Amino acid sequence: MNLKITLKFIWLFTLVLLLGGCQSTYQSAPAPEIYLTEVKEMVYEPDVIGIQSMIETYDTYTSSIHYPVFGYQNIDELIYDFIQNRHELFRQELAEVIEANESKWPLELHMEYEIVYQTPRHAAILFKERKHLGSAQPSVNTFTFNFNFDTDKQLTLADLFENNAGYLQIISEISYDLLTESDLIPSAVDLNWVKGGLSPHEKNYSNFLMKAKTLVILFNKYQLGPAFIGTPSIEIPYESLNAYLPLKESLLNNFNGKIPKLSSDPLSSIDLEVANVDPEETETTPDSFYKKRIAITFDDGPHPIYTPIIVDTLKSYDAKATFFFLGNRIGDYPDVARHVRFEGHMIGNHSFSHPQLSRMSTEEILNEVVKTQNIIENATGFSPFLMRPPFGAINDVVMTTTDMPMVLWSIDSEDWIYNDPDYIVNYVLDHAFDGAIIRLHDTLPNTTQAIGPLVDGLISAGYELVTVDELLGITKESAANNLRSFTRALK
Numbered sequence: 001m002n003l004k005i006t007l008k009f010i011w012l013f014t015l016v017l018l019l020g021g022c023q024s025t026y027q028s029a030p031a032p033e034i035y036l037t038e039v040k041e042m043v044y045e046p047d048v049i050g051i052q053s054m055i056e057t058y059d060t061y062t063s064s065i066h067y068p069v070f071g072y073q074n075i076d077e078l079i080y081d082f083i084q085n086r087h088e089l090f091r092q093e094l095a096e097v098i099e100a101n102e103s104k105w106p107l108e109l110h111m112e113y114e115i116v117y118q119t120p121r122h123a124a125i126l127f128k129e130r131k132h133l134g135s136a137q138p139s140v141n142t143f144t145f146n147f148n149f150d151t152d153k154q155l156t157l158a159d160l161f162e163n164n165a166g167y168l169q170i171i172s173e174i175s176y177d178l179l180t181e182s183d184l185i186p187s188a189v190d191l192n193w194v195k196g197g198l199s200p201h202e203k204n205y206s207n208f209l210m211k212a213k214t215l216v217i218l219f220n221k222y223q224l225g226p227a228f229i230g231t232p233s234i235e236i237p238y239e240s241l242n243a244y245l246p247l248k249e250s251l252l253n254n255f256n257g258k259i260p261k262l263s264s265d266p267l268s269s270i271d272l273e274v275a276n277v278d279p280e281e282t283e284t285t286p287d288s289f290y291k292k293r294i295a296i297t298f299d300d301g302p303h304p305i306y307t308p309i310i311v312d313t314l315k316s317y318d319a320k321a322t323f324f325f326l327g328n329r330i331g332d333y334p335d336v337a338r339h340v341r342f343e344g345h346m347i348g349n350h351s352f353s354h355p356q357l358s359r360m361s362t363e364e365i366l367n368e369v370v371k372t373q374n375i376i377e378n379a380t381g382f383s384p385f386l387m388r389p390p391f392g393a394i395n396d397v398v399m400t401t402t403d404m405p406m407v408l409w410s411i412d413s414e415d416w417i418y419n420d421p422d423y424i425v426n427y428v429l430d431h432a433f434d435g436a437i438i439r440l441h442d443t444l445p446n447t448t449q450a451i452g453p454l455v456d457g458l459i460s461a462g463y464e465l466v467t468v469d470e471l472l473g474i475t476k477e478s479a480a481n482n483l484r485s486f487t488r489a490l491k
């Protein structure tokens with residue numbers, strides 16, 4: 001059954017509501033302006049199962065929110081509502097910051113998730129939210145969800161037990177023993193603080209993950225002691241719980257059984273050699289030497305539906321493009337990434353989960369970049385040497401840490417704002433120039449529709465569509481000598 005639910009959320013309404021009263025503060029402000037002016041409609045498509053990404057850029061904030069869709073209606077709606085609520089809360093908090101009017105714009109909401117454990121009937125998910133609302137340090141929150149696919153419902157801790165009378169008392173006592181026996185709680189910590197944080201109340205055990213043989217419990221900052229103990233977590237074996245209170249056998253059975261990995265064989269049967277275009281052949285024809293060149297680039301993919309359509313369209317025009325992929329999305333759609341490379345397009349690194357890298361530490365930046373390099377390499381056999389920083393957010397730390405040339409753009413199609421494919425086509429054709437880098441997104445239906453007429457128009461205008469490395473004259477070997485950003489200065 002193909003179920004389609006339209007979930008509407010009224011952007012304009014909430015923006016006007018939240019920010020409308022703050023207009024007067026803009027007069028002396030650096031420049032925060034809200035320019036989103038349309039009502040957006042989000043369509044839930046359960047046939048697209050896997051990671052979903054909502055990425056937005058405004059003058060006042062950026063958001064990158066990733067969440068999974070499993071194809072179970074209640075579970076998917078629950079996750080979606082959760083995401084919307086966090087987003088809305090952030091925008092309310094943002095409205096207050098805008099009123100206070102002192103910050104490094106744009107501020108940021110970043111949410112990523114990890115499916116910590118999954119079987120055909122069960123999933124345990126950890127969301128990590130990171131908010132920059134003007135203070136020096138981001139605020140970091142974690143949220144957990146455990147789902148039963150048989151019932152299409154979220155699991156509570158009490159669901160684990162046959163008869164759950166007194167279950168929190170048992171968990172509390174076991175947690176106390178585990179924590180005090182471990183080195184997670186140094187002896188200097190006041191044990192009354194620990195006991196308070198472990199008292200048998202639901203709120204103290206709201207973050208948990210049900211894995212195969214253990215229950216993981218995550219504690220918040222300050223829950224068990226001062227800041228320096230951080231956010232400890234413990235694993236309680238089901239066996240030790242079962243000794244006190246019988247657990248539901250039927251549920252434990254759900255925690256067993258492996259789900260097949262999306263793509264176990266990274267290079268499969270595709271001969272990647274075909275992807276290597278012989279540079280000499282294309283360079284020496286006088287025809288291409290005199291041609292104007294332009295590079296189309298796509299961000300935020302791969303997308304399981306739109307990216308393959310775009311690649312097919314490009315193929316029909318014999319055009320090449322550059323795809324800056326997100327590591328966390330390739331994790332779900334590695335075959336799409338492999339296909340893009342197979343068709344001879346360039347693949348670049350767009351980070352793992354689309355944060356503003358310029359707000360991150362060296363270690364955090366490296367984690368985003370290196371993880372993505374490895375994922376791309378595993379999926380496609382190709383190791384990228386070009387980087388597009390999310391939101392174009394770069395500073396010296398980002399530049400020196402990533403060790404790759406930063407490819408920005410000269411023409412931003414703003415395809416994520418304008419739903420009309422004709423508008424995108426006309427805007428880009430009107431602004432096209434020799435040597436330009438065009439920024440699009442292969443995650444959007446409007447862009448997918450626009451790409452045919454756009455490529456057609458550019459070719460008719462005399463452009464050759466090349467990959468961005470070809471446009472900039474960067475090779476894998478020369479990339480290390482080009483550690484800078486390529487921007488409008490190209491003009």
Ligand code: ZN
Pocket residue numbers: 055299300350354390391
């Ligand atoms: Zn992006």
